[in-house]
Amino acid sequence: MAEKLLEIKHLKQYFNIGRPNQVKAVDDVTFDIYKGETLGLVGESGCGKSTTGRTIIRLYDATGGQVLFNGEDVHGKKSKSELKKFNRKMQMIFQDPYASLNPRMTVADIIAEGIDIHGLAKGKKNRMERVYQLLETVGLNKEHANRYPHEFSGGQRQRIGIARALAVEPEFIIADEPISALDVSIQAQVVNLMKKLQREKGLTYLFIAHDLSMVKYISDRIGVMYFGKMVELAPADELYKNAMHPYTKSLLSAIPLPDPESERTRRRILYDPAAHHYEENEKVEMRELAPGHLVFCSEKEFEQYKTQYKK
Amino acid sequence: MDKILEVKDLKVSFQVYGGEVQAVRGVSFDLFKGETLAVVGESGSGKSVLNQTVMKLIPMPPGKITGGQILFHGEDIVKKTDKEMEKIRGKEISMIFQDPMTSLNPTMKVGHQITEVLLKHQNMSSHQAKERAVELLRLVGIPMPEKRINQYPHEFSGGMRQRAMIAIALAANPSLLIADEPTTALDVTIQAQILELMKDLQKKMDTSIIFITHDLGVVANVADRVAVMYAGQIVEIGTVDEIFYDPRHPYTWGLLASMPSLDSSHEEELTAIPGTPPDLTHPPKGDAFAARNKYALAIDFEEEPPLFQVSETHFAKTWLLHPDAPKVEPPEAVKRRMRKLSSTFEKPILVKEGN
CATH class of the missing domain: 3.40.50.300 (P-loop containing nucleotide triphosphate hydrolases)
Structure with missing residues (x-):
C-alpha cells in the first residue's frame, strides 16, 4: 500500500x-x-x-x-x-x-x-x-x-x-x-x-x-x-460501477452526459434519507464492503449490500 | 413550424480604450416556436453578448449594433427605441441569468418581484397579481408559496432562487426565454430538477428557449438544436444528434474531445484545445480558430472559411468541407461517437462565401 x-x-x-x-x-x-x-x-x-x-x-x-x-x-x-x-x-x-x-x-x-x-x-x-x-x-x-x-x-x-x-x-x-x-x-x-x-x-x-x-x-x-457524513468511499471506477449507498446512486443518476441518446432515456433516482429506517441505538458506521470500498451503513444494511454487491 | 426569431448577419461591437472589440461578427440563425436552441462556446465567444443583444440589454455606448437585423415575430428589434423595448422585455422575451444570488433584488420581497412584471405587462390589479404570483411559485415547485412570497x-x-427567477421570467407568458447559464451555479441534483422544470414548463407554455451553456451534458439533455460559437461567429449549427454524432468543425471536435466521458480511462489524456481565444479587437485574418487548430490548412490563415451545408439542418464553417481539402481524421474521442446519419447530404454544399 x-x-x-x-x-x-x-x-x-x-x-x-x-x-x-x-x-x-x-x-x-x-x-x-x-x-x-x-x-x-x-x-x-x-x-x-x-x-x-x-x-x-x-x-x-x-x-x-x-x-x-x-x-x-x-x-x-x-x-x-x-x-x-x-x-x-x-x-x-x-x-x-x-x-x-x-x-x-x-x-x-x-x-x-x-x-x-x-x-x-x-x-x-x-x-x-x-x-x-x-x-x-x-x-x-x-x-x-x-x-x-x-x-x-x-x-x-x-x-x-x-x-x-x-x-x-x-x-x-x-x-x-x-x-x-x-x-x-x-x-x-x-x-x-x-x-x-x-x-x-x-x-x-x-x-x-x-x-x-x-x-x-x-x-x-x-x-x-x-x-456532514461520508457515505461512501471507493476507487473511482468501482464507485461508478458498484455504487451501493442510495445517495451515491441518486447523485450518479443526476449527471447529464454529453450523449443525446442516453439523455433521452436517463431516469433520475431520488434519494430519501428516511428510507434507511435507522433505529435509535443502531450503530451506523463506515464498513468495508470490498477492499477499499467503504459504505456508511448499519449492520443490517451491510448484510443487504453484501448480497447485492457484484464483483 | 413558425419562426419566432430570425437573426440575420448580426454584428455587435464595443468601443473600448484599446479600440473596437468585435464581439459578434456576422451571426445568422433562426429560432422556431417551441424549440430549444443551445448556444455553446467558450467565455468570450460572444454567446452572452449575442443574446443580450436580442433583448437589447447591452449598454449603448460603448456597445453598438454595427450591422444586421434581429427579426422577432417579423419585426426588427434593432430599430426599436428603449421605450418600445420596455414593452417587449419581460413580456415577449425574458431572461434567466446565471447567478441567482445576484440577479434578484435583495431588498424586495420575492412576491413583489414577481408581481412587478404582472402589474407592468398584464394590467392586473395588485390582488390578482398576488394570486398569480402564488400560482407561479407553485408552478415552479416552491413549497408553501403563500408564505414564500413574503420572504x-x-x-x-x-x-429556490433560480426557481423564483424562472417564475419571474415566465410570469408574462413570454414567447421567447433566454437562459444564460441558468444551472451553472447549481449542484447536479438541483440542476437536474431545474432542467426538468424548464422542459416541463416549455411543454405547457410552448415557449422557445435559447439556452446558453458550456456544459455539453446539459446541451445533450435540453437542446433540440445546437449552435457552436467561436470568436463571435457561429462555426457550426445543427440538430443535437448532428452535433454530437456527426460534428464537422474542428472546434466542435475539440469541445467534444475535451470532455471526459464516464468510461474514458485515467491514463488517457484529455484532448484540450491549446491556447486561448483570439483578441477580438483585432480578429485574426482568415479563420479565427486557425491558430489553435491542429487541422488548420494553409488557406485558413489567409481566407475566412465559407459556410457549408451538410444536411437540411446542419451547417459548418470550415475549409475542411471544401472538395479540395485533404481528408482528416477527427480525434479518437470524437471518432468513437461518430455515426452515419440518414439525413446527411452526399456532399457538403457551399452556401455562403466567407467575407
Missing part, C-alpha cells in the same frame, strides 16, 4: 456550538489520503465537502478529531516558523475566483506573494520569470502580469488562483471546485495540467467538486459526502 |  500523506481521523467541525442554530458541517469523518494520489470529494452544496477541505488546511480550527500530515498534527499548537513551513507544503485553490484575489494587487504580485514570503526567487528578474512561466502553465500570457484581477473573466481569474497555489511548489493541494467556473476546453487544459504536475512533482490532491465526470476522470479514489 | 431572496436557497 502506498504511503499515507494525510490521515483524517474523526474530524468534526461544528459551527455555532451550543446555540439553537448549531450546524454539524463535518460530523465524524475519517479517511486517509495517500502520497501522489488524487482523492475526489463530491456531494451537494452544504454537505460539508468544502468545510472538510478548509478544516484540513486549518482555515478553521477543528471542533474535534485529528488531521495528520506526514504524521504531524496540523491542528496542534504551532510556532510561526512551523506554520510557515507547513503552509508551503499545503496550498489551496479556491472556489470563488472573484473573492479569492485581492483586487488591489497586480496579477504578478498575487502570484509572487508566496514566492516572496518563502524567499523562493533570486532577484527581481528571476521572480518575474517565474511569474511568466506560471502564467503560461495556466494558459495566460506574459502581458497579463501587470493587470489587475478585475480585468479578467471568471475563468481567467481562476487560472491566476491556480498559478498562485503552484508558485510555492507545495506537496499537497486542496482544490475546491477549481474548474467549475471554467470553460470545457479550458477545464481540460487545467485538468491535464494538474495531472501533468502530479506526475512530475508527485503532488497529492484533494479535489472537491460537483462535476462528477471530471472527478471520476481525475481521481484515484472518490468520497461521497452527504450532510 | 426575501436571502431566505431562499440557491436552487
Whole structure:
C-alpha cells in the first residue's frame, strides 16, 4: 500500500456550538489520503465537502478529531516558523475566483506573494520569470502580469488562483471546485495540467467538486459526502460501477452526459434519507464492503449490500 | 413550424480604450416556436453578448449594433427605441441569468418581484397579481408559496432562487426565454430538477428557449438544436444528434474531445484545445480558430472559411468541407461517437462565401 500523506481521523467541525442554530458541517469523518494520489470529494452544496477541505488546511480550527500530515498534527499548537513551513507544503485553490484575489494587487504580485514570503526567487528578474512561466502553465500570457484581477473573466481569474497555489511548489493541494467556473476546453487544459504536475512533482490532491465526470476522470479514489457524513468511499471506477449507498446512486443518476441518446432515456433516482429506517441505538458506521470500498451503513444494511454487491 | 426569431448577419461591437472589440461578427440563425436552441462556446465567444443583444440589454455606448437585423415575430428589434423595448422585455422575451444570488433584488420581497412584471405587462390589479404570483411559485415547485412570497431572496436557497427567477421570467407568458447559464451555479441534483422544470414548463407554455451553456451534458439533455460559437461567429449549427454524432468543425471536435466521458480511462489524456481565444479587437485574418487548430490548412490563415451545408439542418464553417481539402481524421474521442446519419447530404454544399 502506498504511503499515507494525510490521515483524517474523526474530524468534526461544528459551527455555532451550543446555540439553537448549531450546524454539524463535518460530523465524524475519517479517511486517509495517500502520497501522489488524487482523492475526489463530491456531494451537494452544504454537505460539508468544502468545510472538510478548509478544516484540513486549518482555515478553521477543528471542533474535534485529528488531521495528520506526514504524521504531524496540523491542528496542534504551532510556532510561526512551523506554520510557515507547513503552509508551503499545503496550498489551496479556491472556489470563488472573484473573492479569492485581492483586487488591489497586480496579477504578478498575487502570484509572487508566496514566492516572496518563502524567499523562493533570486532577484527581481528571476521572480518575474517565474511569474511568466506560471502564467503560461495556466494558459495566460506574459502581458497579463501587470493587470489587475478585475480585468479578467471568471475563468481567467481562476487560472491566476491556480498559478498562485503552484508558485510555492507545495506537496499537497486542496482544490475546491477549481474548474467549475471554467470553460470545457479550458477545464481540460487545467485538468491535464494538474495531472501533468502530479506526475512530475508527485503532488497529492484533494479535489472537491460537483462535476462528477471530471472527478471520476481525475481521481484515484472518490468520497461521497452527504450532510456532514461520508457515505461512501471507493476507487473511482468501482464507485461508478458498484455504487451501493442510495445517495451515491441518486447523485450518479443526476449527471447529464454529453450523449443525446442516453439523455433521452436517463431516469433520475431520488434519494430519501428516511428510507434507511435507522433505529435509535443502531450503530451506523463506515464498513468495508470490498477492499477499499467503504459504505456508511448499519449492520443490517451491510448484510443487504453484501448480497447485492457484484464483483 | 413558425419562426419566432430570425437573426440575420448580426454584428455587435464595443468601443473600448484599446479600440473596437468585435464581439459578434456576422451571426445568422433562426429560432422556431417551441424549440430549444443551445448556444455553446467558450467565455468570450460572444454567446452572452449575442443574446443580450436580442433583448437589447447591452449598454449603448460603448456597445453598438454595427450591422444586421434581429427579426422577432417579423419585426426588427434593432430599430426599436428603449421605450418600445420596455414593452417587449419581460413580456415577449425574458431572461434567466446565471447567478441567482445576484440577479434578484435583495431588498424586495420575492412576491413583489414577481408581481412587478404582472402589474407592468398584464394590467392586473395588485390582488390578482398576488394570486398569480402564488400560482407561479407553485408552478415552479416552491413549497408553501403563500408564505414564500413574503420572504426575501436571502431566505431562499440557491436552487429556490433560480426557481423564483424562472417564475419571474415566465410570469408574462413570454414567447421567447433566454437562459444564460441558468444551472451553472447549481449542484447536479438541483440542476437536474431545474432542467426538468424548464422542459416541463416549455411543454405547457410552448415557449422557445435559447439556452446558453458550456456544459455539453446539459446541451445533450435540453437542446433540440445546437449552435457552436467561436470568436463571435457561429462555426457550426445543427440538430443535437448532428452535433454530437456527426460534428464537422474542428472546434466542435475539440469541445467534444475535451470532455471526459464516464468510461474514458485515467491514463488517457484529455484532448484540450491549446491556447486561448483570439483578441477580438483585432480578429485574426482568415479563420479565427486557425491558430489553435491542429487541422488548420494553409488557406485558413489567409481566407475566412465559407459556410457549408451538410444536411437540411446542419451547417459548418470550415475549409475542411471544401472538395479540395485533404481528408482528416477527427480525434479518437470524437471518432468513437461518430455515426452515419440518414439525413446527411452526399456532399457538403457551399452556401455562403466567407467575407
